[in-house]
Amino acid sequence: MAGTEIRTDEGVVIFEGSPHKAKVLYGNLLWTGALALSKFFATSSAAPPVKGRSCLELGAGTGVVGLTLGSMGAEPVFITDNEPELLLLMKKNIEANNLSDRVQTFCLDWADGKSFMQQLPDLVVAAATQQR
Numbered sequence: 001m002a003g004t005e006i007r008t009d010e011g012v013v014i015f016e017g018s019p020h021k022a023k024v025l026y027g028n029l030l031w032t033g034a035l036a037l038s039k040f041f042a043t044s045s046a047a048p049p050v051k052g053r054s055c056l057e058l059g060a061g062t063g064v065v066g067l068t069l070g071s072m073g074a075e076p077v078f079i080t081d082n083e084p085e086l087l088l089l090m091k092k093n094i095e096a097n098n099l100s101d102r103v104q105t106f107c108l109d110w111a112d113g114k115s116f117m118q119q120l121p122d123l124v125v126a127a128a129t130q131q132r
């Protein structure tokens with residue numbers, strides 16, 4: 001899996017993939033909304049506390065928000081998407097940040113209730129906006 005390596009302001013290492021597949025995979029790219037949400041959790045006094053809390057990221061793509069939360073002490077963190085290729089990219093990003101003890105991937109399609117997780121997390125996050 002090829003990929004550009006990016007280090008966020010919060011110190012999280014993210015590999016992107018190519019979106020240009022038979023089916024375009026936008027989640028292979030890091031989006032500004034995800035960077036903004038990561039920064040919000042890391043820097044804003046208005047953000048809810050995350051240390052020791054369970055988190056679920058929907059449509060996670062690269063997984064940057066969940067990885068940022070994991071790096072801040074949230075656990076367990078589930079970074080989820082409905083695209084199997086993105087789950088592989090997220091696993092690579094979990095390893096790149098040495099966060100496999102508290103962050104894991106899960107295949108979740110928000111349009112398919114059968115794929116939902118059984119556990120109710122403390123916090124649910126999701127991000128998407130313009131490409132960087």
Ligand SMILES: C[S@@+](CC[C@H](N)C(=O)[O-])C[C@H]1O[C@@H](n2cnc3c(N)ncnc32)[C@H](O)[C@@H]1O
Binds near residue numbers: 062063083108126
């Ligand atoms: C524009 S990308 C944003 C990725 C990431 N959240 C970010 O901001 O960098 C949208 C993401 O939503 C995922 N997605 C789209 N439909 C979905 C569905 N029904 N269930 C789960 N994920 C979905 C896509 O695979 C993709 O990873």
